[in-house]
Amino acid sequence: MSDTLVIKVGTSSLTRSDGRLALATIAALIETIVDLRAQGHQIVLVSSGAVGVGAARLGMTERPKTIALKQAAAAVGQGIIMRVYDDLFREHQQPVAQILLTRGDLDRRSSYINAYNTFQELFRLGVMPIVNENDTVAVDELKFGDNDTLSARVASLIDADWLFLLTDVDRLYSADPRKFPDAQPIVQIERIEDLTALQVQTGGAGSEWGTGGMATKIAAAAIATGAGVKTAITHGKFPQYIERILHGEPLGTQFTPQLRAANARKRWIAHGSIAVGKLYLDAGAVAAISTGGKSLLPVGIARIEGEFEATDAVQLCDASGKEIARGIVNYSSHELDRIQGHRSTDIIDLLGYLGEETVVHRDNLVLS
Numbered sequence: 001m002s003d004t005l006v007i008k009v010g011t012s013s014l015t016r017s018d019g020r021l022a023l024a025t026i027a028a029l030i031e032t033i034v035d036l037r038a039q040g041h042q043i044v045l046v047s048s049g050a051v052g053v054g055a056a057r058l059g060m061t062e063r064p065k066t067i068a069l070k071q072a073a074a075a076v077g078q079g080i081i082m083r084v085y086d087d088l089f090r091e092h093q094q095p096v097a098q099i100l101l102t103r104g105d106l107d108r109r110s111s112y113i114n115a116y117n118t119f120q121e122l123f124r125l126g127v128m129p130i131v132n133e134n135d136t137v138a139v140d141e142l143k144f145g146d147n148d149t150l151s152a153r154v155a156s157l158i159d160a161d162w163l164f165l166l167t168d169v170d171r172l173y174s175a176d177p178r179k180f181p182d183a184q185p186i187v188q189i190e191r192i193e194d195l196t197a198l199q200v201q202t203g204g205a206g207s208e209w210g211t212g213g214m215a216t217k218i219a220a221a222a223i224a225t226g227a228g229v230k231t232a233i234t235h236g237k238f239p240q241y242i243e244r245i246l247h248g249e250p251l252g253t254q255f256t257p258q259l260r261a262a263n264a265r266k267r268w269i270a271h272g273s274i275a276v277g278k279l280y281l282d283a284g285a286v287a288a289i290s291t292g293g294k295s296l297l298p299v300g301i302a303r304i305e306g307e308f309e310a311t312d313a314v315q316l317c318d319a320s321g322k323e324i325a326r327g328i329v330n331y332s333s334h335e336l337d338r339i340q341g342h343r344s345t346d347i348i349d350l351l352g353y354l355g356e357e358t359v360v361h362r363d364n365l366v367l368s
């Protein structure tokens with residue numbers, strides 16, 4: 001079975017106590033990822049460490065406190081991290097991509113869709129996406145602030161099956177095991193609310209170079225499981241545990257996902273979007289979408305109503321104007337005026353540039 005996995009690795013796993021890279025751990029992580037990919041899994045790596053590694057390169061002995069200094073350190077560290085990943089993945093003939101995101105990028109519908117399309121294209125190309133927060137430009141109100149939350153939002157965006165949060169403890173405990181050696185291990189959480197009953201203490205900001213501590217991992221698990229993504233907190237030193245967890249072993253702390261009625265994006269399209277245009281489809285396109293689960297191609301559009309931009313929500317209707325579905329368009333109404341009724345292969349000649357093959361991709365389409 002091939003799954004889509006988001007693997008988040010924290011600063012505490014990637015670096016040693018002096019802030020330098022923990023190369024053995026990183027190499028083990030990369031070998032695990034390469035093996036998992038060879039088994040057919042799609043993987044996104046969310047990697048922290050830019051601030052910590054940059055600070056170490058600049059000779060700082062503690063995590064920078066001011067925002068400007070953190071952003072400067074991240075700008076130094078991000079390049080170093082990507083160089084190391086690229087070097088090691090290259091040994092396995094695995095191309096990598098850097099994706100830097102801020103919260104605004106996933107809150108805004110247009111950039112959310114663009115990010116989604118980019119991930120899909122990278123998967124198609126066999127490239128390994130490596131994500132971090134865009135620390136150098138993120139301002140307070142547009143920050144995830146921690147990569148645990150970012151990884152959960154990415155997992156929800158790409159409809160991942162699993163989110164693995166790799167850290168420097170083997171699992172969640174009833175309290176910080178460093179301070180409370182008697183803390184009880186927690187193996188399985190069916191519902192996030194159960195953590196309250198278990199009176200789990202998550203302490204403060206985490207280890208010296210990390211940011212979130214356990215609190216943000218639990219918040220991430222809540223977002224991910226709410227979007228139907230199975231979540232596990234496990235030890236970054238032993239990335240091989242990921243495969244064992246996939247085989248059903250009770251390692252780390254595992255969070256049961258809520259039932260997946262429809263994915264987050266489709267819920268947004270069905271209930272949150274306001275349709276600003278109407279596409280009238282021919283009978284073939286109506287059938288392909290209603291019963292065939294297909295994407296809408298330009299050739300199936302008979303008429304366009306309304307003015308809209310690419311990434312707006314539109315109604316898809318049959319010839320009588322009855323709504324059969326809703327979706328997010330990849331083209332503006334002006335572009336569609338030129339390509340409607342034509343084959344996707346003609347788009348480049350008609351528009352002068354190559355856009356998406358589909359007008360509404362089936363992942364961005366919900367039947368009414």
Ligand SMILES: Nc1ncnc2c1ncn2[C@@H]1O[C@H](COP(=O)(O)OP(=O)(O)O)[C@@H](O)[C@H]1O
Nearest residue numbers: 010011012167173175176202206207210212213
């Ligand atoms: N209830 C808890 N169970 C396990 N670890 C906890 C708990 N509360 C706090 N922690 C601390 O959280 C730390 C991991 O958080 P953090 O340093 O932010 O990791 P990362 O860099 O991997 O994101 C652990 O080293 C541990 O000391």
Ligand SMILES: N[C@@H](CCC(=O)OP(=O)(O)O)C(=O)O
Nearest residue numbers: 011048049050051146147211
């Ligand atoms: N974007 C930051 C990540 C901050 C963060 O969440 O760190 P961690 O708690 O170690 O996952 C960096 O690369 O340093």
